[in-house]
Amino acid sequence: MWIHFELFARISLIAWIFAVSLFIFRKSALHIIAEILSLIGIVSLLYFTISLWISLDRPPLRTLGETRLWYSLFLSVIGYALYKRWKYRVFFVYALAMALLFLGINYAKPDIHNKALMPALQSIWFIPHVIVYILGYAFLGFATVLGITGLLHMKKKQETSKTLAEAENLVYIGYGFITFGLLFGALWAKEAWGHYWTWDPKETWALLTWGVYLVWIHMNYTKPYSHKFYFVFLILAFIILLLAWFGVNYLPAAQNSVHVYS
Amino acid sequence: MNQPRAYFSKPWGYIESISIVLGILLVSIGFEIVSEIPTPILAFPYNLFSLIILFGGSLLIHFFSRSNKTIAWFSSIPASVGAIILFLTLTLIMACVPQQNESHSYQFITNVTSSWAYYCATAYLLLVLGAVTIRRLGSFNRVNLSFFLNHAGLWITIATASLGAGDVAKYRMTLSKDTTEWRAINSQNTIQEFDFALHLYAFEKEEYPAKIACVNPHTGTIYTHNNTLAIFEADSINSFVYNDYTISVQKHLPSSLFFAHEYHPINEYGATQSYYVNITHMPTQTDTSGWISVASIIQPAHYLTINDSTTLAVLSPEAKRYASHVKVYKKNGDMYTAVIEVNKPITIDGFKLYQTGYDETKGRWSDISILEIVHDPWLPFVYFGIFLFLAGTGMIIWFGKKR
Numbered sequence: 302m303w304i305h306f307e308l309f310a311r312i313s314l315i316a317w318i319f320a321v322s323l324f325i326f327r328k329s330a331l332h333i334i335a336e337i338l339s340l341i342g343i344v345s346l347l348y349f350t351i352s353l354w355i356s357l358d359r360p361p362l363r364t365l366g367e368t369r370l371w372y373s374l375f376l377s378v379i380g381y382a383l384y385k386r387w388k389y390r391v392f393f394v395y396a397l398a399m400a401l402l403f404l405g406i407n408y409a410k411p412d413i414h415n416k417a418l419m420p421a422l423q424s425i426w427f428i429p430h431v432i433v434y435i436l437g438y439a440f441l442g443f444a445t446v447l448g449i450t451g452l453l454h455m456k457k458k459q460e461t462s463k464t465l466a467e468a469e470n471l472v473y474i475g476y477g478f479i480t481f482g483l484l485f486g487a488l489w490a491k492e493a494w495g496h497y498w499t500w501d502p503k504e505t506w507a508l509l510t511w512g513v514y515l516v517w518i519h520m521n522y523t524k525p526y527s528h529k530f531y532f533v534f535l536i537l538a539f540i541i542l543l544l545a546w547f548g549v550n551y552l553p554a555a556q557n558s559v560h561v562y563s
Numbered sequence: 564m565n566q567p568r569a570y571f572s573k574p575w576g577y578i579e580s581i582s583i584v585l586g587i588l589l590v591s592i593g594f595e596i597v598s599e600i601p602t603p604i605l606a607f608p609y610n611l612f613s614l615i616i617l618f619g620g621s622l623l624i625h626f627f628s629r630s631n632k633t634i635a636w637f638s639s640i641p642a643s644v645g646a647i648i649l650f651l652t653l654t655l656i657m658a659c660v661p662q663q664n665e666s667h668s669y670q671f672i673t674n675v676t677s678s679w680a681y682y683c684a685t686a687y688l689l690l691v692l693g694a695v696t697i698r699r700l701g702s703f704n705r706v707n708l709s710f711f712l713n714h715a716g717l718w719i720t721i722a723t724a725s726l727g728a729g730d731v732a733k734y735r736m737t738l739s740k741d742t743t744e745w746r747a748i749n750s751q752n753t754i755q756e757f758d759f760a761l762h763l764y765a766f767e768k769e770e771y772p773a774k775i776a777c778v779n780p781h782t783g784t785i786y787t788h789n790n791t792l793a794i795f796e797a798d799s800i801n802s803f804v805y806n807d808y809t810i811s812v813q814k815h816l817p818s819s820l821f822f823a824h825e826y827h828p829i830n831e832y833g834a835t836q837s838y839y840v841n842i843t844h845m846p847t848q849t850d851t852s853g854w855i856s857v858a859s860i861i862q863p864a865h866y867l868t869i870n871d872s873t874t875l876a877v878l879s880p881e882a883k884r885y886a887s888h889v890k891v892y893k894k895n896g897d898m899y900t901a902v903i904e905v906n907k908p909i910t911i912d913g914f915k916l917y918q919t920g921y922d923e924t925k926g927r928w929s930d931i932s933i934l935e936i937v938h939d940p941w942l943p944f945v946y947f948g949i950f951l952f953l954a955g956t957g958m959i960i961w962f963g964k965k966r
Binding site: 359386387424466469470472473474476477478480481484487488491492495497498500502505506508509512513515516519520522523525 | 576577640643644647648650651654655657658662676724733883906917935937939942945949952953956957959960961963964
């Protein structure tokens with residue numbers, strides 16, 4: 302079945318590349334075309350995934366190539382849903398770009414289609430767990446960009462209420478996704494090892510990140526402090542997030558982590 | 564900003580909140596160091612009592628909030644933030660210091676989850692979170708529903724998962740083929756006898772069709788072909804091209820034994836996967852045919868030579884599923900058969916039995932099967948909490964910060 306991959310992947314790749322390019326323009330007529338192209342790409346990949354499933358006679362969840370297929374599919378679908386819901390164009394472009402990246406890896410390096418996953422990773426939780434983190438980190442990353450923008454606006458003595466309100470919404474959505482990530486991870490761990498929580502260093506850092514954003518959300522609820530406080534806090538929170546994401550592998554506490562995958 | 568006000572004068576804010584949690588932290592650490600009393604592992608019924616006390620505490624905060632401003636403060640945002648920060652402080656210690664499982668002096672650094680500080684932080688978090696949740700019960704609308712799902716979901720998840728941990732029991736049972744077993748080893752390496760017994764009458768392992776590879780016979784490494792490894796899935800294609808050669812699969816025997824110069828389809832002890840293949844050297848149109856197979860526990864592998872530097876080999880098949888077929892005997896005389904499979908545990912008298920392993924050196928002819936037995940009576944409540952929390956999270960993503 303993978304021999305047909307090139308055709309479907311090519312359709313999705315081309316459709317999405319055009320969609321992303323059209324989304325860069327501000328004209329709304331172009332956005333409608335971009336939306337249609339995105340949907341064509343999604344349908345093409347969905348059709349391929351379903352046929353692959355039927356031909357393999359098992360859910361395509363066992364190899365790295367197969368997981369990438371799902372990343373592409375879900376990122377484009379969720380990106381589209383969030384675009385319809387929130388009209389965050391930049392987000393849809395990001396989701397499509399990530400979907401393109403995963404599809405591109407499969408397209409350029411087909412041999413890793415067949416690299417079998419270790420048994421613990423052969424779980425229905427694997428893909429949702431990774432996808433919600435990709436999305437959550439992206440939303441929080443964009444919120445941080447708004448935090449920096451807000452600080453620059455303040456320097457120029459410009460109004461920042463709108464920037465803060467937008468950042469709040471992004472933090473809420475991003476926080477929602479990383480909560481999903483934590484909970485999916487817990488459910489998966491229970492199934493695989495019989496514990497929902499083992500204080501694995503990555504888990505601990507992910508909890509810390511989650512908690513810092515939780516504090517931000519609570520302190521932001523009645524806004525007793527200046528906008529500057531919230532913007533600076535967002536940047537510091539993102540530094541913890543980055544530590545959780547990249548830094549954990551180098552910590553002495555992480556020597557036996559199940560999450561070390563560099 | 565507000566006028567500067569005196570420390571601990573009303574209304575309390577973040578400074579007071581941080582002072583309170585700092586107090587809790589220092590007192591609990593001090594108690595641990597001075598008293599050297601280890602924290603108790605709360606098993607039934609003491610964990611249930613603790614749960615009731617914590618919930619009752621939240622209720623009391625709620626009821627006395629009407630008459631007392633100080634008590635009302637404990638269900639405020641600054642109190643919540645303080646409780647979260649206290650918990651995160653301990654999380655930060657765990658995030659930076661490698662944790663050990665044995666009890667130790669200075670547990671709050673090296674074994675945080677067994678320290679008094681952790682117990683106190685969890686209790687304080689649950690008290691505040693409980694009071695906050697109760698306070699917002701009342702008028703029903705979308706915002707309150709989202710609030711309730713997130714806060715109650717978190718409360719139930721943390722309370723039942725941490726208090727329920729004392730009742731979780733884990734055992735490892737090794738079943739041998741055609742024997743009956745009722746004992747298992749727990750995490751302290753002591754033997755536990757159960758009120759049921761298992762008789763393993765069959766161990767089953769299904770394999771994916773083995774893949775065929777072109778390998779270097781001297782080093783055993785797999786060659787690359789068109790920028791990918793020269794591995795071919797013989798189940799989906801009948802023939803493939805490798806450099807100047809066309810290799811076509813004539814027969815695939817998923818279960819076979821070698822005798823009288825060829826493989827025969829036999830499903831007996833030690834049977835293995837084999838392929839009969841034909842190799843055509845295209846420039847000269849010369850053919851070679853023969854058997855290739857995976858090594859089994861009783862017979863060596865078969866290879867076919869393509870040329871001096873290339874051999875055709877079959878790779879070890881990957882497991883598709885494995886399962887134990889058992890007879891279950893109970894003390895009351897009940898007897899029934901069951902299949903225990905990876906990701907499909909069975910339940911006997913409240914114990915969950917997971918398939919975890921087998922004798923990997925023997926592969927599908929393993930005559931032992933390893934099970935994990937888990938007793939986790941609080942699990943349904945934890946899942947209930949997680950379920951509420953997931954629903955609340957879905958609402959956050961969908962509604963964002965819209966008021």
